[in-house]
Structure formats: C-alpha cells, structure tokens
Amino acid sequence: MAEYRIDDLARVSGTTVRNIRVYQDRGLLPPPIRRGRTAIYTDAHLSRLRLVTNMLGRGYAFAQIAEMLAAWESGRSLADVLGLEEAMGVPWSSELPVPITVRELRRMFGTQLTPGNTRKALQLGLLRRQGAGLVVPSPQLLEAGYELVRLGVPLDEVIDLAGVLQQEVDHVAALMISLVRRYVLDPKGDDWLPRGDEVGHYADVLRRLPTVVISAVTAAVARSTERVIPDMVGDRLEALLRSGGQTSD
Template identity: 25%
Template sequence: MSAAEGSDNEGLLTIDELASAVGMTVRTTRYYATLGLIPQPIRRGRIAYYDEGHKARLEMVRALQDHGFTLQAIEGYMGGLPAEITVDELVLRRAMLIPWAPQAREELSKAKLEALAGRKLTASDLETLVAMRAIEASGRSWVPQPAFRIGIDLLGLDIPLDSIVSAGEAIHEHISVLARELTAIMKTQVLEPFRSGQHTPEEARAFEETVARLRQLTVEAVVVEFQRTANDLITGSLVRPAAGDA
C-alpha cells in the first residue's frame, strides 16, 4: 500500500475491525449489512471499508437489541432513519436507549431456567415468577428479567406468595410513574439542551458516557432515598405519643 493510499484509508475500518469495534462477529456484521442495516461500504479497489457512520449505525442496532427489539422491529426503525443522519445525532439517539440496567435478552428452556435458578421450579413457581416480573414467558421458553435472582430468593421465604405478588404490583405501579418522570426530565432537561448545540462525534460519545453514568447514579439515589424514607417511617411508628397527644 502506498503512502497516498494509507492516507486515503485513514480512519476507515475493515469488516473485521468494524465487527471488533462494536462487539459483533464478522458473520453477524455481514448479515446485518445484507439486511441493509448499514449503508454500502466504501470501496478502495477490492477492499471494502467502513467509517464512523457505519459504526454508529451498528451501535444503534446493538442498543435496540439490548432493549429487546426483534430483528424485524430493528429493520423498521433503522429503515426510518434519515439517509443524511449524522454520527453525532445517531449517538445522541442511542443515548436515550441506554438501558438503566443493561441485561442481554436470553430465552431459556425450563431445564436451563432451573439450572440458572439452582432449584426445580413448579408450574406454580413459574406463574409466581411471571407475576413478580422476574421472568417473561416467550412461547415455550422463558426470559429472565433483571429481578430474576430476587424472585428466586423470594420463593424460598416462608411467607404467603400472594403478599409477595401484591408488593411487586405496588412497586411496579409506583416505579412506572417514577420512571416516566425521570425519563422525561432526562430528555427535556439533559438531552435536548445538548442536542440544540453543535457538537463533534467525539463530544457526543463523551456525552453518551455521561448519560450512562447519570442513569447509574439516579438508580443508586432512588434506592438510598427509599431506604431513608422507609427507615423514617419505621422510626416514626415506634415513637410513643406523649401523654395527652392521643
């Protein structure tokens, strides 16, 4: 390769380098390319190269996968992106897709689910785990959710399962409201102000890392605040009213 050719290819990636950069196999990367999830490569003679735009689109595909989107849904979403969309815009869109608690979606047979749980699971156990949102039914398979280990531990407690499910429903109801409010704040007060300015792809990627860290700290803050409030309620219930305060 001549010095001129090396300069022309600066910043470009081969299919192997692109796959490695996004954490995919070359086979999967090629398959996604055939589906049109990324544009045609840049040709330099017989060699195909890929740039930051290709990489950003594949990273978007990974983010959608992490959220449980089917391949068909991903094709629809990617097909709806503007052809002229920039790398920094792709990065910012992906920032809103960063999972609050990343977990790869994996469908397991009952035997593999029991192996993961470390115990046998009866039909009643499975129904309870579904009700607790610890697992999700998917045809004849099961998909563990972030609360899977908690659900398994709760099954081992000698308390009525109905009370566990009721507590889970209360948590889900209030957390759903909180999640909507926090997501709206993140979008309107963090993402959109940043989006309104001009930024380089590097600045957008740094912002994406900031959003990921902010979400982690937000989850920790929610846990700490719940613990503080619960402790205050317990302490308050133990304080005896003074004489004449009844």
C-alpha cells in the same frame, strides 16, 4: 465498549436471533463487524436494536422506521451517529438476563409455581420466553422474590408486588428523566436534534444519566427502608404491650 455475538445480542436485548436478521435485511440494523467468520455486534447495535423494537411496539412500520433513521443519520458522520447510539446502548444495570428452566423454578417455589403464576410472571416481564426456553431479565429481582417466599409470603402476592413495584419505580425514574429531557436534551423543543458538534455533549449526558437515576432511587429506597422497618417493629411491640405480653399459640 461491549461486544456481542448474535446469540448474546438477542439475549441482552430481549429479542430473537431471527428478528435481528430480519432487521438487518430491512436495513434497520447496521451490519456486524466481521472478524474472520465471526460476526461481532457492539453497544451501537444494541442501542439501534432497542430503538427499532421500541418503535415497532409503538406501531410504526418498517418503512417508516427506515425513513426516520435515514433522516436522523442525514448530515451526520458515522462517528456522530455511533457515538450517540453507543451512549444510548450503555446498560442501565450490570445485570444480564439468565436462562432458567421450569425445573429450576419448581425447585425454588415448589407447588406455588402454578400455571397461573407463571402466566402472570410472563405478562409482567419477570420471566421472558426465548425460543423454547425461559429467561430471567433480572436475577436480583428473582432472588428477592425467592427470599420473600422463603419468609412465608405467597408467590402470587410476591408477583403482584413486583408489578406494583415496577410501576412505582417507572414513575419515579420518569420524573427525574423528564427534568433532564426538559432542561438538557430538549431545550429547543421536541423536534430538535443535536448537530454534529453537539453530539459528544449529549452522548456524555446519556452515559452519566443511568448512574444518577440509579443512585437517587437506591438512596431513596434505603432511606425509606430505614423508616418503614422500625415503624413496623414499633407497631408490633406496641400491640404486644397493649395485650399484656400475651401472644396467641
């Protein structure tokens, strides 16, 4: 089980230290574990924090969220609640957000890092503001974008592509997860919640689900790449042969 200081929890969850303290004051987030003067947070806190921010984003008020959380916890032991919440809090990716400066971004993208491109990256979540600085939620995605720009693809096109890519992957992942939800998580209807003796099973499902989805999507992308790249090369060779081997200067 991962452990976090409050700054780390804010960074991983994409919120702020101030928000975390507000949620604690409102009773929406359990108090941290105390080790001397150090406050330690766990995956259970991360999961609860993600749940709270998601519900706030859906328009629920603090009081409504507190009422629903109390209803969920009612009749369940602390071990039941923490077991399921820790499973929900397991990261779907081994990536951790990393801070980055505007100077570092300019070093990577040069004059293509315009205010417009920066705003677009923030809107799409490719960059995120945290305090007075910036954070990259996915360093791997940033690196892929950097390589495309190095190959000659304009940065604004790369940013647009990242937005489309996220939408497409969201759709594919949602298809897989909807099947698991229909046949495994919600077999008795959307309003049903697992009993105490069932929590372990559902916690295990949630722990295994990320690996299944990521493996399937990765394999599908690899197979698609094997088809698409040779097709592109074949198209170029065919055009070259039709032109008699002549190329433009």
